[in-house]
């Protein structure tokens with residue numbers, strides 16, 4: 655591991671100023687970044703500790719939306735009354751991730767930016783990984799690709815995004831607030847994570863030196879009928895092979911509005927307007943759920959070892975919707 659200087663930012667302004675230095679990186683809970691540094695995948699010269707900035711509050715805004723500070727720990731978000739009652743989908747997704755010890759450390763900002771779990775990305779013994787070494791190739795495409803993407807991949811990279819939290823945020827139409835040298839801006843969660851295209855080294859649309867300060871959750875009609883389903887190799891402490899965030903505004907068995915996103919299948923949480931439209935205005939039954947699953951998985955393209963994910967995802971969508979709608 656390369657040595658790195660450590661600076662604790664006393665204010666957002668100081669964090670942004672320090673981030674201008676070449677080779678500087680923010681650190682939240684450190685549960686991903688430190689592993690990447692130990693493995694030689696990341697080598698920042700300076701770590702800017704932002705975890706103690708006063709940005710950990712979870713508050714209701716006058717318009718009824720809820721703001722979660724970027725430094726809030728995953729455990730605190732999952733257990734907060736506002737989140738448990740109004741956004742149970744997010745609470746369930748967070749509690750399905752990692753372990754209690756990791757969730758106690760991990761921050762919202764860091765969770766949004768955690769990097770893929772592709773084996774070839776983490777193992778510097780492999781010299782082909784466009785995400786780690788742009789232009790070097792992709793060892794996963796013709797290698798062992800059981801955990802990789804079936805949607806939205808490119809020839810350059812077939813990695814998936816590993817965050818459970820982000821799948822729920824995608825379904826809940828969250829907005830990410832960031833600050834940079836040029837001021838504050840907001841990014842809709844659907845535009846925050848990127849598909850790999852020909853630049854897989856960029857996971858998100860965040861600019862160099864920008865700090866995530868908060869995530870806003872709009873008022874939600876989905877609290878009563880929500881379910882996060884995570885399918886993984888072990889019952890706990892494993893990343894999703896496939897996950898589904900499903901939530902419904904349901905009246906008398908008819909769906910007014912649906913929120914649906916898949917995890918473990920693409921470089922970003924996978925949500926399509928067509929899948930949600932396939933449920934809106936319809937009775938929640940086998941037919942409408944199958945139509946939604948088919949729309950969500952349209953264009954799926956498996957690789958040698960991950961063909962099982964397409965059928966698994968289809969079944970998982972139907973199960974998650976059934977559970978959310980009280981049919982299971």
Ligand SMILES: Cc1cc2nc3c(=O)[nH]c(=O)nc-3n(C[C@H](O)[C@H](O)[C@H](O)COP(=O)(O)OP(=O)(O)OC[C@H]3O[C@@H](n4cnc5c(N)ncnc54)[C@H](O)[C@@H]3O)c2cc1C
Pocket residue numbers: 679680681682683684685686687688689704724725750751752753756759760761762763764765766767768816817818819864865866867891892893894
């Ligand atoms: C064994 C293990 C199992 C895990 N299992 C799961 C799982 O099942 N599901 C799941 O979702 N996750 C899982 N995780 C990942 C875990 O959730 C992430 O490591 C954690 O959320 C990252 O948050 P952090 O605050 O520790 O980030 P850090 O490691 O501190 O930072 C991660 C990245 O974010 C950047 N960063 C941090 N904060 C900010 C900010 N405010 N603004 C801009 N940039 C910032 C850092 O520079 C770095 O690039 C697991 C991790 C481990 C080690």
Ligand code: SF4
Pocket residue numbers: 770772773774775782783784785786791792793794795810811812813854
């Ligand atoms: S899938 Fe992406 S992260 Fe994995 S080896 Fe290929 S380029 Fe690297």
